[in-house]
Amino acid sequence: MDTMRERFAAIVSRLLDEDPRLAVVLAEIGKDGFADAARAHPDRVINVGIREQLLVGVGGGLALTGMRPILHTFASFLIERPFEQIKLDFGHQGMGGVLVSAAGSYDWPAGGYTHMAPGDVALLDTLDGWTVHVPGHPDEAETLLRDAAAAGDDSVYIRLSAHANSAPRDIAPGRFLTVREGRGGVVIAVGPMLDNVLAAVEGLDVTVLYATTVRPFDERTLRAATAAGAGAGSGAAGAGAAGTGAGTGAAADVVIVEPYLAGTSTGAVNDTLADRPHRVLGLGIPRRELRRYGTIDEHLAGQGLDPASLRERIAGFLRR
Incomplete structure (x- = not known):
């Protein structure tokens, strides 16, 4: 390729x-x-x-x-x-x-x-x-x-990046793509983070949105995804996870995984869901400089963006 x-x-x-x-x-x-x-x-x-x-x-x-x-x-x-x-x-x-x-x-x-x-x-x-x-x-x-x-x-x-997913998706400029649907929260994977995110959430009852355009932010797709998850009324971030049904007034849970500075798009998520209770976790590159040399995969692991680290962080956030 x-x-x-x-x-x-x-x-x-x-x-x-x-x-x-x-x-x-x-x-x-x-x-x-x-x-x-x-x-x-x-x-x-x-x-x-x-x-x-x-x-x-x-x-x-x-x-x-x-x-x-x-x-x-x-x-x-x-x-x-x-x-x-x-x-x-x-x-x-x-x-x-x-x-x-x-x-x-x-x-x-x-x-x-x-x-x-x-x-x-x-x-x-x-x-x-x-x-x-x-x-x-x-x-x-x-x-x-x-x-x-x-x-x-x-x-x-x-x-552009040398870090890439294994296969392309049928994207449309300006829109998030719904890769899978679940009821226990929404995870937005940006660009080359999709493969690692999908591996990280395997077995978790979450919706995965794929973002290849982050500005302007696709508010409509995110709102629809969080409404669908809340309406289903059962969160399942893992064994024993608490429900997130709209009927209980629980917050919509959103995790966004970006291949650049952590938290870059959390403001966009907050603005999108400003009229409803929600929680957001922004994962990406920390502000702390990683003073090490290595491969892209080694840097991903060092920044907590490998599948194992992402699963721990995402599941832990959704269980709280």
Whole structure:
């Protein structure tokens, strides 16, 4: 299976052939994947070198001319380092574009903390109007990329990762997908966390929603899922779990598992369920820096996001 980044380069290279409005801006990283496209479209594949603030500035300038810019580099260099340029050159100017990151929270642990960006989505949350996609498989990345490229002038962030689920799902941009239904709570798995979440909740009577778009937050699907679970009137997070029936006035229980900073979307869950009793647990990357090198799986375990750790944390929360 190809990676999300490989699929990104292949798909966007083809889209450049089809849509003269598209342009790609790179900051050295990822240039090899666009070598053929650069030869075919030298005026629309621009490598600014290791100058991330310029990367965003050039993208904003292209948007001002009516182009649809697609910007790409590692998440720490795309969102964190040039954040002021994103805020001004896109947000303040009212321009739109597609920001596509790689390396995620710790895709390249040997690169050290300079190449990790667990806070990228939370940082974008301080700005207005951004759509944020978090695919969990290369096929899903393609679906979301095509949708973003064909959009009008909105601002889109697509968070690619080397961490991926084993199989794609039939996703729709902007909507959560109901993967399974239960009565003892709702667990939202974001992007590449789905496989670990499904393994963690095996045998638990919970609904699992799959989120590949986290902004805007799919309030309608979450409200429907919590209403259905509450209406059933029986919680079953495990042996001896207490019921969560609506008739008893019990709270709706929601766990959200995100591959970036823990708690990034708990506010969105709280806003969605503001008119009804609820409890929410946000699981993700802690603020504490994990000063270790290792594989992605080892980092997941170190952050408590492996299936065994997730099961303990999710079941414990639902039993309380």
